Amino acid sequence: MTDIRSGRRAPVGARRRVSPEARRSGIGLAMALPPVVLLALFVGVPVVLAIGFSLGHTGGLNSTIASIGLNTREATSWWGTAQAYVDVFTDPRFTRDLGVTIGVTVVSTLIVLALALGIALNLRLRGGRLASVFAGLAVVPLFIPVVIASWAILTFYSGDGFVRTVFALVGLTGPTWGYTTVAVVIGSVWTSLPFATLMAISGVQSIPDAMIEAAKDAGASSFSIVTRILVPLSAIPLVIAATFTAIGVLGSFTVPYFTGPNAPSMLGVDISKYFQAFNHPQQAIVMAVVVFVLASGIAFFYVWANFRSAKKEGRV
Amino acid sequence: MTTPTKTDARSGLTVTALTKVLSNRTIVENFELDVAAGELVALLGPSGCGKTTTLRMMAGFLQPDTGSVSIGGIDVTDKGPDKRPSAMVFQNYALWPHLTVFKNVAFPLSIKRVPRAEITERVMAALETVNLAHHAHSRPAHISGGEQQRAALARAIVQRPDLLLLDEPLSNLDAKLRVKVREEIRDIQQRLGITTVMVTHDQDEAMAISDRVAVMNAGRIEQVSTPTELYANPRTLFVASFIGSMNVLPAPTLFESASLSHVPNAAPDAAADTSSSGTSTDDPPAEAWAVRPEDVLFEPGSGARRAGATPVEVRRVLPHGHFSELVLNAGGAEVRSVAGGVPPAVGDHGTVTLNNVRHYVDGVLVDGRARTARVLAGVKA
Structure with missing residues (x-):
């Protein structure tokens, strides 16, 4: 004071x-x-x-x-x-399931990318009410819990499901996809589509009109505009969509658990079985480490693609 | 290296009766323009006058509601931009950021499946034409605005187009660079002899590099003339006020002293009527008289009054370097004049006489400078 x-x-x-x-x-x-x-x-x-x-x-x-x-x-x-690693890798069940997991991941990611890009390009290049409806519908799975969707897919494609019933009504035999790897792919696409679509739309919509018009003026066809201008320019959102979808499918449990077969199953289901049913926690963790390493590989690709694009466009 | 030249005598542009209505608003109405081969015509007008819409119809990005577009004598109205022998330079250049300058310029040729060796040769020739060969392998983000503009120009000329369309090509450059680049554009355009249409809202730009200027207002062409003719003989009141500086007066009162020199002491009380001089021409007045500031001759001193001169007081002096603009008060009316050398001071008195007064009725020139006196006499009578 x-x-x-x-x-x-x-x-x-x-x-x-x-x-x-x-x-x-x-x-x-x-x-x-x-x-x-x-x-x-x-x-x-x-x-x-x-x-x-x-x-x-x-x-x-x-x-x-x-x-x-x-x-x-x-x-x-x-x-x-x-x-423990030797145990797991010498178990033919594991190597088979690893193959299925990678296969489902790659196929689902490709289908999701193709659908998301198709919806986004249709909205960008053609526009109109129908394109907006498609874009809106693609987001719907976001609001439906995966468990419920999985059950719906299962009953839809099961032996006594909707698809086979419709086929039977016209005297044909429809496919039974319930409890098959196909159902797992369908379920994975369903759950991953909303995020991928939102990313693809935001990527494609952010390309200025003039860039597309300049390509048109140079004589480019719609196909050339898509492959040489739109896709390369929205590469980063597409890479984000692809990596997030791949990591999501790779580690998924609910969809393969509900809709897939007992064997071969995806690693998420295997980890759960080894941990709980077989009481082999060490082997379960080994599988988790393998999934983690695969996911890290995808994450590395994501970082590399981002860095490469930033370097190209002069941001770093 | 060969330069990308193509001077086809027939590769002019003919636009007839072009009209476009967008969301119930007529954007372009009955637009007619003939551009001779190798000529540079500027579409000049205020924003929203329909000049860019017109250019986009020429390029094929917009389909006109009526009318036709012919390039080199061939009707291309129904063809899309990819099928027209035209090339456009966009306002923001629209260079693709994921491609190098070389690949940007090469894009139109690779689309047309031109052999690789020829692509390299033509792209390098185009880049040399715009003086950008040293940046061939840079990405657009790594070069300056002026260089991006030239890269966009190279991408257009590498196609050897019959018609080059420039959409506000200089609006993103700073003032000094704009003057430099516009001269480069003009130089390249003349060297290659490409028929060119340029959209701009900058009259200096249009006047400086165009063979002819088409002044547009509210979707219509007001006048197509050479820059000199446009300045000297504006056919409408809009052109008169849009091109250069112009004193627009709603009544002939200020001129009476100039033109009707035989009437001594022209009614001084009437001068008050001109207080609304220089009003906007959005809605042209039924009658207006216009005179350029350089035709308002200011004489300092209130001593011996010249015949026909009106006494004025200097209100404001706006220095422009080699000359000054004067805002003068003539008994309530405001007129602008110019003074070279040492300008008068604010508050100084003097007299003005007016030359080359133009008379407009409903916004259209009815009389040029030659017959001014007679018309004014008639109006007075």
Whole structure:
């Protein structure tokens, strides 16, 4: 108080002075901290523990699951053991299911991309009411829970389902797709289509009219405009749509669990079976690690494509 | 290297009775234009006058409701832009950002399946024509606005079009660059002899590089003339006020002293009627008189009054460098004049006489400078 009255600066205040930049970056760090800590604690630590467990580190926080699980392999060296991986990769069931998982992922992603791009291009180049209706309908699966959609797909294509009934009415034998890999692909396309369509539409719609008109003026046909201008210019949204669809399908459980066959099944279903029904948690985690590695590969492609495009257009 | 030249004597443009109505509004009405081979014609007008719509109908992006477009004597009205022998330079250049400058320019040729060696040769020739060969492998984002403009021009001329269409080609450049690039465009256009139509709202641009200027207003052509003729003999009041600076007066009162010099001391009280001088010409007045500022001759000093001169007071002086614009008050009426050398000061008195007064009835010129005095005498009578 005496300091204020005397007009002199308080020595304590002088020592506490912080530059505005430092204060701002401090506030920014504090705001970013909660989610980072949350991720590290509840995702990072379990991931590290799980990978350790898959390598045979059964002590510490892994001791409970190690004591419950069957066929648990113990570490034989400082880094662990690859025996659980050998178990999984020498099991013909796993390699077959890995192939099916990759196959379903690739086919579903291609179909989703083709449909989403078709809807977006139709809206951009032709427009009109019908194109808008298609674009609107493509988003509908977003509002229908996957469980319900899976059941609907199953009954629609099952032996006594709608498709075969209609075929039978005209004296034909329709396909039975319920509990087949085809139904899994159909279900995966259904669940992935809305996001991919929204991305494709936003990508294609953001291309200025003049770019399309310049191509038309240069004599390009609609096909050339699509393949040489529209698709390359909306590459990034399409890559986002493709990677998100692929990662989603790769790790899907509900759709293959409900609509797919018992064998071959996708890895999401296998992980669940190994973990619960067979009580082989270590092998289940090995499969999860494999799925994680595949997803990382897709994510790397996403980052690489983004970087390449940014470099081309002079953004980096 | 061969230069991308093509000078076909027949490759002119003929547009007849073009009309376009969009959402119940007539955008272009009965548009007629003949462009000779190798000529550069500018479509000049305020925004919303229909000039870009007209250009888009010439390019084939819009179908006219009536009328026809012929390029090189061949009717192309029903053909799309990909089937017309025309090439367009877009306002924002519309270069494709994922392709290099070379590939942008090569695109029209690769679409037409021109052999690879010929593509390389023609693209490099076009890039050299616009002085951009050193940037062939840059991407559009890495070159400046002026260079992007030239790349867009190269993409158009590489096609060896019969008709080159430029849509506000300079509007995205800064003032200094605009003057430089417009001269380059004119130079290239003349060297290649390409028939060219350019849309612009900038009269300086239109006057500086065009062979002829078509002034458009509300979807119609007001006048098509050479730049000099357009300035000297504006046929409508709109053209008179749109091209250059013009004093538009609703009554002949200020001129009486100039033209009817035989009437001494022309009614000074009537001067107050001209207070609304220089009003907008959106809705042309039934009668108007127009005179260029350089035809308003200002004489400083209120001493010995010249015959027919009107006394004025200097209200404002706007320096333009080598000359100054004067805003003068003549008994309530405001007229603009110009002064070279040392301009008078605000508040100075002087006299003005008017030359080359034009008389417009319902916005149309009824009398040029030659017969001004007689018409005014008639009006007075």
